[in-house]
Amino acid sequence: MTGPRRRVTQQDIARICGVSQTTVSLVLNNRLDAGVRIASETRERVLEAIAETGYVADPVARRMVARRNRIIGVFTYEAVFPSGTRDFYQPFLAGIEDSAEQLGCDLLLLTSAPVVEGRRRIFHEGNRFRLADGCILLGRETDRGELARLVAEGYPFVSVGRRADTGGPVPYVGADYPGAVAELVAQAVEMGHRRLAYLGSGSHTESRGDRRDGFTAALAATGAAGPVLAGETAELVARLPELVADGVTALFVEDPADCQQLADRLAELGHPVPAAISTVALGDPPPDSVWGYPHPPATADIDFTGFRIPRWEMGRQAMEVLSALLEEKSTEPQRLLRCAGHRGASLAPPPR
Amino acid sequence: MTGPRRRVTQQDIARICGVSQTTVSLVLNNRLDAGVRIASETRERVLEAIAETGYVADPVARRMVARRNRIIGVFTYEAVFPSGTRDFYQPFLAGIEDSAEQLGCDLLLLTSAPVVEGRRRIFHEGNRFRLADGCILLGRETDRGELARLVAEGYPFVSVGRRADTGGPVPYVGADYPGAVAELVAQAVEMGHRRLAYLGSGSHTESRGDRRDGFTAALAATGAAGPVLAGETAELVARLPELVADGVTALFVEDPADCQQLADRLAELGHPVPAAISTVALGDPPPDSVWGYPHPPATADIDFTGFRIPRWEMGRQAMEVLSALLEEKSTEPQRLLRCAGHRGASLAPPPR
């Protein structure tokens, strides 16, 4: 065995062949440009030495010259552990990876970012996101301050999920929630629903707000009406009787995870879904599984009508946009992708 | 917009502060060695400029000089797409990530490795695994040639899953299949089984071979006997009558995914599991889900007795070993982890 020997370098090859390091480099990169000539006899000698020694160019040195890494950072805002949110990221990551593979990039998971107050920080002492040529930001919520700083510094990044401008346009690939919600509202109205309610968290994050705004806009467009509620799940459940009394026949539920609980309570109250009242999920729940051992969703009796968030495609296109930014190719840096409707069993015509 | 501006370098910081690049480097690395002195006033100025510009040392340059990145490469052998194997890696990755987070390392997913003949290659023109301080190898199979080369070159790496030596010891964190299988065999024998069969693929990969060898060793140890079959799933199913006729009362199935199919066929033949014949899964099936939308395992009528592969822990310890290798701390570089037995419903005493 040769033991832990030093890496073979171009210099070594050069010594062996009695040529200069430059020559080795030229042979290696097969530079046939006019202006660069290597006698084929010399070339052979060099290639032979390369084959014998098993020389491989040190990618680090190579990158040093090229000033590009072909490394794309992936920053996940929420701490991945210990909650089950790991799988929240998975479809996005799969899309990102697919695209990275095609682009010949490696992905750097920025796991070293310290967790402060339950979330990771991009900017911190010794922040390492600049290790990468550019970054993809992943997470339900984003720190506006950090976003603004990234924009201000001109660091190339793309957010998965729409983000409002912060002192400059934020590149993103998001889901078209307003459009998706509008489609569902239109369907409901067409079925005869006239009084629809929105049940949300009251949160002002883009993903929540877009659904809510989409709902109110759609109401206005269709001529239907109805209240917009904001509160925790328990609170929303508690207000169901009030909605029924109000004559509401269709619920638009911001968080798909709340649907089952609402439906259960409605059944208790004697208003089964969808016979008495329709319930629409504004999205699809992220998959829940524990370390890859899937367990069935809590108690999914009902196949809720709603829409599918194109998570995989969002990840893929985010990479695409980032790549374009890095190559300085022109591209649409703010994209909203259509959500395919999911025709389940929870939206039906209102009782007559 | 500031436009796509150049990376900030130590030289830039130096210019801003009116000092030399050396000084910046010294401040950055907080060199308090005797023989190196920086006025605290100067230090402050430099630190301020660093904070303002958001400067981060270029890992590539750093790597050129030193030998550390705090980047750990993760190489997955099999192409991740388009099959559903993504989730095969997930529990391992989760363990790796957990450990990386604690160590303050970032993870580099080597997605750029080109796929040749259906699998990724570590060594290829422009291979990039040396961007990382060390690598974790993940995959059901591994290329022996590449493994040997890594060993010969003295590159720090750890395999998740046992690998046979290739011209030198291969560091790994694997599952103790022989031990796990032996426990199950012992259980079966204790219940009264005397003729056990092994149903495998005939593959010579370590993970398969270890199970098979564990089985034959356990047979010898317990005084039981029985055939070892090798073949595709369909072939194994076809040979079931032969096994029944042979007086076999317990099947040890190499690939857990085959169990249900075998049990179904046995039921058709009039030998229900486990009343007539026991069936043991040598492992637990990797979770299957499509882009995060879990669907129930094919037709999992039976809760098969078997064991759990400690995937998460394997990932975690692989990082641990790699870290030790990098720090040149002594550690056991070849580890087999115990698989907890899973007491299901498919192993029962043989019919009398």
Next chain:
DNA sequence: TCAAGGTGGTAATACGAATTACCACCTTGA
């Protein structure tokens, strides 16, 4: 007055590959 020692910093160089600028030599042709 000047050697000794402390202080605060810089110039130079290494790391490995890529690239640019240029050199030394040879062959032509007029």
Next chain:
DNA sequence: TCAAGGTGGTAATTCGTATTACCACCTTGA
């Protein structure tokens, strides 16, 4: 005979950081 052009190659420099060797200046103390 010598300028023009072709041939085969090399020295020097670049990328960004870390490290080593050393320098210029100041303060002591005898």
